[in-house]
Each structure stands twice: as C-alpha cells, then as structure tokens.
Amino acid sequence: MALGRPREFDTDTALDLALHVFWRKGYEGASMTDLTEAMGITKPSLYAAFGNKEDLFRKALDRYVDGPGGYFRTGLEKPTAREAVQHILYESVEAVTDPKNPGCLAVQGALCCGDAAETIKQELTARRSKSEDDLRIRFTRAIAEGDLPADADAGDLARYVSAILQGMAVQAAGGAPREQLRKLADMAMRSWPPI
Amino acid sequence: MALGRPREFDTDTALDLALHVFWRKGYEGASMTDLTEAMGITKPSLYAAFGNKEDLFRKALDRYVDGPGGYFRTGLEKPTAREAVQHILYESVEAVTDPKNPGCLAVQGALCCGDAAETIKQELTARRSKSEDDLRIRFTRAIAEGDLPADADAGDLARYVSAILQGMAVQAAGGAPREQLRKLADMAMRSWPPI
DNA sequence: AGACTTATCTACTGAACGGTAGAAAACTTT
DNA sequence: AAAGTTTTCTACCGTTCAGTAGATAAGTCT
Numbered sequence: 001m002a003l004g005r006p007r008e009f010d011t012d013t014a015l016d017l018a019l020h021v022f023w024r025k026g027y028e029g030a031s032m033t034d035l036t037e038a039m040g041i042t043k044p045s046l047y048a049a050f051g052n053k054e055d056l057f058r059k060a061l062d063r064y065v066d067g068p069g070g071y072f073r074t075g076l077e078k079p080t081a082r083e084a085v086q087h088i089l090y091e092s093v094e095a096v097t098d099p100k101n102p103g104c105l106a107v108q109g110a111l112c113c114g115d116a117a118e119t120i121k122q123e124l125t126a127r128r129s130k131s132e133d134d135l136r137i138r139f140t141r142a143i144a145e146g147d148l149p150a151d152a153d154a155g156d157l158a159r160y161v162s163a164i165l166q167g168m169a170v171q172a173a174g175g176a177p178r179e180q181l182r183k184l185a186d187m188a189m190r191s192w193p194p195i
Numbered sequence: 196m197a198l199g200r201p202r203e204f205d206t207d208t209a210l211d212l213a214l215h216v217f218w219r220k221g222y223e224g225a226s227m228t229d230l231t232e233a234m235g236i237t238k239p240s241l242y243a244a245f246g247n248k249e250d251l252f253r254k255a256l257d258r259y260v261d262g263p264g265g266y267f268r269t270g271l272e273k274p275t276a277r278e279a280v281q282h283i284l285y286e287s288v289e290a291v292t293d294p295k296n297p298g299c300l301a302v303q304g305a306l307c308c309g310d311a312a313e314t315i316k317q318e319l320t321a322r323r324s325k326s327e328d329d330l331r332i333r334f335t336r337a338i339a340e341g342d343l344p345a346d347a348d349a350g351d352l353a354r355y356v357s358a359i360l361q362g363m364a365v366q367a368a369g370g371a372p373r374e375q376l377r378k379l380a381d382m383a384m385r386s387w388p389p390i
Numbered sequence: 391a392g393a394c395t396t397a398t399c400t401a402c403t404g405a406a407c408g409g410t411a412g413a414a415a416a417c418t419t420t
Numbered sequence: 421a422a423a424g425t426t427t428t429c430t431a432c433c434g435t436t437c438a439g440t441a442g443a444t445a446a447g448t449c450t
Contacts, residue, residue, distance in 0.1 A: 004396025005446040028223065029309035032438060043439075045398060053438065107365055114224035116438090125369040156378050159371075163362025163379055170302060170361040171354070174320040183351050184358055187389050194386035199426025200416040227408060239410075240428060248408065311408090 011049055012063075014039045019060040019067075024102050027057055027120050057120060061127070064105050068095060076134055081142035085161055085192060089185040092165055096172035097181060104169035106131075132162045149195055157193060164188050206244055207258075209234045213245075214255040219297050222252055222315045252315060256322070259300050263290060271329055276337035280356055280387060284380040287360055291367035292376060299364035301326075327357045344390055352388060359383050 017039045021030045032053060036043050050056040065072075071091035078084040096104050106128050139154035141147075148157070168181050212234045216225045227248060231238050245251040260267075266286035273279040291299050301323050334349035336342075343352070363376050 003394080003448055005398075005448095007397065008446095025309060029312075031309075031436080033436090042399065044400095044441095047439070048397070114220060114226070117224075128365075128369055153378075155375075156382055159366070159375060159379050160382050163366060164358055165362070166365040167358025167360070167362035170323075170365065171358060174323055176354075180350075180354060183348075184354050187351055187355050191386040191389035194382050194389070198418055198424080200418095200428075202427065203416095226406080228406085237429065238408090239430095242409070243427070 007049070009039070009041050009045070014041060014049070015056075015060055015063050016067075018056055019063055019105075020101075022057060022060055023064075023105050028114060028117050054120060058123065061105065061123070065127075068101055069105070071095065072131060072134075076138050080147050081139055082147075082189075082192060084138055084142075086189055088161070089164065089168075089188060090182070092168060093178060093181040093185055096169050097176075097178040103173050104165075107166055107169040107173070128162070128166075132158050135161055148193055152193055152195055160194060161188075202244070204234070204236055204240070209236060209244070210251075210255055210258050211262075213251055214258055214300075215296075217252060217255050218259075218300050223309060223312050249315060253318065256300065256318070260322075263296055264300070266290065267326060267329075271333050275342050276334055277342075277384075277387060279333055281384055283356070284359065284363075284383060285377070287363060288373060288376040288380055291364050292371075292373040298368050299360075302361055302364040302368070323357070323361075327353050330356055343388055347388055347390055355389060356383075 018035050021035050021038045024030075025034065032043055032046070035053075035056070036046055039046065041049075046056070050059060072088055075084045075088035075091065078087055092104075095101055106124055135158035136154045139148060139152070139157045143150060143152055143154060148154075164184070168176075168184060171184075172181065213230050216230050216233045219225075220229065227238055227241070230248075230251070231241055234241065236244075241251070245254060267283055270279045270283035270286065273282055287299075290296055301319055330353035331349045334343060334347070334352045338345060338347055338349060343349075359379070363371075363379060366376065366379075
C-alpha cells in the first residue's frame with residue numbers, strides 16, 4: 001500500500017485547523033484562502049484530500065462532536081437527569097467562552113447564510129435537532145426511573161435545555177463573559193426541573 | 196421645494212421590502228441584486244436613496260424595532276414584571292414563527308458572518324445588549340416596587356429572559372413549530388421568577 | 391532502471407460580489 | 421423656453437469567491 005507520492009501534511013491536524021477557522025468565521029465567512037492559509041496547504045491539496053468546501057465542513061463537524069463537543073455525550077451518561085443537565089450546561093459555558101474555541105459551531109453556522117449554504121443550514125439544523133432528541137430520550141428514561149416527576153414532558157424539557165444552550169451560544173457570540181453565563185446556568189439549575 | 200426629478204418609488208415601502216429580504220437571508224446572504232429585485236429599483240437608485248448596503252441595513256433595522264419588533268417596548272410598559280415577560284415571550288413566539296417574518300432579525304444577522312460584516316455584527320450585538328439592559332432596568336424597578344423578590348438579581352433575570360428569547364429564535368430558524376415554542380414559553384413562565 | 395500512482399505547485403477559470411461613471415430623462419425654477 | 425437639480429438607466433469597475441488544468445515532484449511497484 002501507500003502508493004504514489006506521500007501526503008506531506010496530517011489530515012487530522014489539518015482538519016482541526018480548518019475546524020477552528022469555521023468556528024471563528026462560520027461556514028460562509030471562512031473563505032478557501034482563509035482555510036488553506038490556516039491549514040498550511042494549497043487549494044489543490046485541500047480539494048484532493050477533502051473534496052469541496054461543504055465536504056470539508058462536514059468532516060470538521062464530525063471532528064467537533066467527537067472532540068470539543070464531547071461533553072454533550074458525556075453529560076447524557078450521568079446517572080441522573082439533573083446531573084446530566086448540570087454537566088452539559090456548565091461544560092457548555094466553558095466551551096463557548098473558551099477563547100480557543102470562539103463560539104458554538106452548531107449555532108454559529110446555523111443562521112444568516114446565503115442560498116449557497118442552504119444544505120449546510122439543513123445539516124446544522126438536523127444536528128441540533130438530533131441533540132435535542134438525545135436529551136428527550138434521556139429525560140424519558142429519567143421519568144421512567146422516577147428521577148424526574150411523572151407528569152413532566154420530556155420533549156418540553158429537552159426543548160427548554162436546548163433553548164438555554166442556544167441562548168448561551170448567542171450571548172457568548174456577543175462577548176458575554178464566562179462569569180455571566182455561569183450565573184445563567186446557575187439560575188437554570190436552581191429551578192430545575194421547571195415543571 | 197422638491198427640486199429635480201421626483202423619486203418614482205416610496206422609500207418607506209422600499210425599506211420594508213429590503214427588511215424582509217434581510218430577514219429571510221441575513222445581512223451577508225442578501226445580495227444587492229436580491230435587494231434591488233425585491234425592491235423593484237435599480238442599484239444606482241438604491242445607492243442614491245440609502246447610501247451603501249450597511250446604511251440600508253441599519254435603516255431597515257430601525258424600521259424593524261418600530262414595526263414588527265415593537266412588542267418588546269410594549270411589553271416593558273406592562274404594570275408588572277411578570278406581565279412584561281409574559282407579553283414579550285408570547286409575542287416573540289408569534290413574531291419568530293410568523294411565515295411573513297421568517298426569524299428574528301437580531302439573531303439572524305448576528306452570527307456566521309465574514310470579515311466584511313464585522314461592524315454589522317457589532318451593531319446587532321449592541322442592540323441585543325440594549326434590549327437586555329432595558330429588561331434589567333425594568334426588573335430593577337420591579338424589585339423596588341416589591342413586584343419581584345428583594346433578593347432577585349435584575350441582571351441575571353434579564354440575561355435569563357434574553358437567553359430564552361434567543362434560544363427561541365434559533366429554534367424557529369430550525370423550523371420549530373409555533374406550538375412547541377408556546378410550550379417553551381409556558382415552561383419559562385411556570386417557573387418565573389427562577390430565583 | 392523504468393512504469394505507475396498520487397501529491398504538490400503555479401496559474402488560471404467563470405461567476406458573483408459591492409459599488410460607480412456617465413448619459414439621458416423628468417421635474418422646478420427663473 | 422432655458423437653466424438647474426435630482427433620479428433613473430445601462431454598462432461597467434476591480435475584487436473576491438469556489439473550484440480546476442496541467443505540469444512537476446516524490447514516492448512504490450515490477
């Protein structure tokens with residue numbers, strides 16, 4: 001194997017670099033020039049390795065959920081719904097206010113896009129919807145386990161937590177300091193579950 | 196007065212048409228061609244009447260807060276903090292899920308923008324921050340009037356309501372139906388104030 | 391060594407972007 | 421009617437966009 005000239009860059013680290021550009025500028029805001037300069041490769045190399053811009057973005061997204069976005073899955077595995085929400089909320093605060101990870105990728109690219117980014121918009125919407133569904137399933141289990149009140153609506157609770165997370169992402173994009181978002185998480189936790 | 200050739204279009208209705216294009220596509224997503232076609236005028240006419248794209252967007256924004264976004268100010272004038280929040284939340288649900296007003300302009304344009312839109316991003320951030328501050332001032336008054344608990348933090352509450360509103364806007368952009376957002380507002384109201 | 395395969399490079403598309411020049415048209419004023 | 425002012429139009433500007441052609445370089449295979 002390994003026929004032909006060997007690749008001179010590591011695709012995974014290049015993908016990480018691309019991820020950070022998309023993170024900072026959004027899908028449409030990140031030009032191919034921005035990306036190639038950050039990744040340290042030329043455009044033909046990028047196209048040969050990753051396809052087109054859309055493919056690159058999807059691959060970067062996958063890397064996001066397995067890397068910096070991993071706290072979400074970790075949170076779902078906590079023993080109680082309360083601990084799950086707490087973990088996800090507070091880790092999300094750290095993530096969206098981390099100067100190395102400026103903003104939430106899922107929200108960042110979700111809005112304000114032109115016609116060309118329609119499919120990207122759908123992809124991000126689908127991923128957000130998937131996260132909300134994961135929450136709903138977790139809450140359904142919690143209700144069955146007596147961990148949440150029997151008359152709670154798992155879907156409503158999932159939507160509520162999602163809204164808080166998305167609101168935090170918007171506020172972080174507006175420059176809200178970590179301390180303020182922590183207090184927002186505090187408040188959401190104090191009245192949890194908001195039946 | 197009224198020297199020279201008279202303008203053949205009405206600037207206010209043209210601004211409304213522009214507003215809807217920005218609403219649907221965001222600041223960067225709306226091209227000058229999109230705008231002129233929707234407004235029914237040519238590019239030089241647009242530039243002569245409104246300046247450049249950025250000026251046009253700001254004028255459309257002003258028209259937004261005085262028109263479709265007017266429910267916010269109306270809400271602030273309600274006699275109690277609870278009624279204010281209730282009014283703003285439910286009217287916001289109607290606004291962001293109105294098929295004629297697809298999304299929240301303030302959130303729509305706030306993210307995912309390239310370098311060119313940096314000043315627009317700042318403008319939108321400033322306006323969102325202003326709204327949050329209006330809420331904070333209203334809550335401060337409510338605390339003084341005994342309308343909210345004395346140990347409540349007006350700033351935290353304002354941030355909380357803002358987060359819910361922004362979360363709703365993101366979910367609406369993702370196609371969430373009106374019914375679901377109403378239930379989200381219900382939930383936020385049920386645990387109000389979340390001290 | 392030589393054939394084969396793949397990566398890398400410079401240089402370039404065509405299209406879309408925001409914005410404008412310059413002439414003609416439509417009005418008020420004198 | 422002529423001068424002055426402003427709008428409107430077609431046609432264009434330079435720039436940037438995502439994406440590519442074609443030559444060359446660097447490896448592995450027989």
